[in-house]
Amino acid sequence: MLNNRISFVKADSEQVLDVIIAKSNFTLYKTKEVATGIDVHQDFLNKKGATKLSNQIPIGAGIFNLSNEEKDNLDLTEKETELIKPFYSTNQLTRYFGNSINDTWVIYTDSSFKNPLTIKPYPNIKRHLDRFSNVITSDNKPYGLHRARNEYFFKGEKIISLRKCPQRPTFTFTDFDCYVSQTFFIIKTNRINQKYLTALFNSELIAFWLRNKGKMQGKAYQVDKGPILEIPIYKPDNHLQLLFSNVVDCILFAKETNLEKDTKNFESVIDCMVFNLYVPDHMKKRKIDILQFVEKDIEEVMQGKEFETLTDTQKEQVITELHNRWSDPDSEIVKRMNSFSEKSPEILKPIIEG
DNA sequence: ACTTTGACTGTAGCATAGGA
DNA sequence: TCCTATGCTACAGTCAAAGT
Incomplete structure (x- = not known):
């Protein structure tokens, strides 16, 4: 018991956690792909x-x-x-x-x-x-x-993970050299699309997992190395990883250009896409699966191109158009997203409301 | 020799009490 | 009533013991 975390999980949540864990098909390498930040000791004179x-x-x-x-x-x-x-x-x-x-x-x-x-x-x-x-x-x-620390982790594309998160788990995708203290962990892998992984780790489903199976300090998430390594990662095929990656690109561009300070809409869609990845049959049976609609919207709006290859003006247009579609209460996606708790009281409701 | 993490320390921001 | 002092809490940052 000494080195194991004790968690107190409600019975209905336990069942949901089992479903999530069963879906896991990818594990990060303990030393090659996850590291803590620099231990500076004396940063500024105290x-x-x-x-x-x-x-x-x-x-x-x-x-x-x-x-x-x-x-x-x-x-x-x-x-x-x-x-x-x-x-x-x-x-x-x-x-x-x-x-x-x-x-x-x-x-x-x-x-x-x-x-x-x-x-x-x-x-x-x-x-x-x-x-x-x-x-x-x-x-x-x-x-x-x-x-x-090994300098490799601070360079190029990587995910920076905040160790203590008062509100919700915080994972940052960076593609520039980025040296950080042990306030953060760094995740760097070339075996999975890192923008997809950023989306997954920031999602409501993984937050739910971390609340129940990770480590908490009061109401704050303490995302230490152990919990990071244990996150039940599902690696979908490249096509789906790319779909997520395109939505993440929208969020990154919008935040970078202050185009739309509030990207909550896109983040909610990602939350729901993640649900769809982990319980596809369940959602399809209840007619609340959304991936097909997201895919269709992206294809129509981006006309089969990758987000990164668009000009800035085109990027802005794409973001505006997707935002319009995904905030329209009459759209199929929004209608389905709003009915999760009602249509899936046994799986999605505990995650959303837990 | 290096890494992980529990526990400690500092502090900003808010709430409340008390005095003018 | 308003201002200031003090206390409290939550969060952020630090450190060294324990672990590998």
Whole structure:
């Protein structure tokens, strides 16, 4: 019992969870595809540290993290700039969308910087860190981060997962270099469409699973590595992954361009598409399956093209048109979505209302 | 030697009490 | 009645013990 989580699950929910788990056909690799963020230890000077340094340096001064201004003031050489990486927090990383414009940087020194000789080609960074040497507690001091992690995870396409989510699980798709602290986990895989996976993880169905089978801290989701690895992932065929990916593209573009601040409509459709993936026969029998209608709408509106290949104007048109269709109370999709609880009291209702 | 995670600390924002 | 002080809570961020 010692290392197992205890969960208290209502009887009707238990049955639904069994259905979800039975659908799982994909598992993330424990070390190759999921990792925690950087353990910086001293990001900015805190009160205790300032006292230790005889209050010669103000509280809040950057140590391993730097503001734009602090970074500029260091007058770094080109070589030194290679060590400075863009650092992101919850300010930039939201559900689905991450803003690539960062306001904080990290001096990304790995464990090789435990050897003081390694810092030689970086004199300005050395001078900066030397000012704080008395407060740096890193295993890799004087110049290395405590845990730099495998840099592979911070680069390119990946999903950033917020560890503590007060409202609902928060997964961010990013395609730019993105260095984060252990506030986050990083999921990076090429075995499944990562935009599809972002949609799935952000969905109501997975939130339901995490509430019951994951870890909670009061009302907050604590999405640790264990729960991430145990999420019952269903990997559909490429065609369906692409369908989800196109809807995610709409959300990302809308959030990026502030086209439509509220993308809740698209997110709800994704929630329902996920239901359809996990209990297709059940929904079809009750005439509340929606995937076929979503597919038809997307095909009509995008005329068989991929979202990413459209011009910005076309993208805007696509989003407006889909939004119109998916918020029209007379459309088949919306009618079906609104009748889930009534038509499926034994499966969908516990998820939606649980 | 490195990773995970429970528990701790700090703090923003809100509510309430108390004083002018 | 209004303003300020204080307390409370929820969330965010930090750290080091325990685990691998």
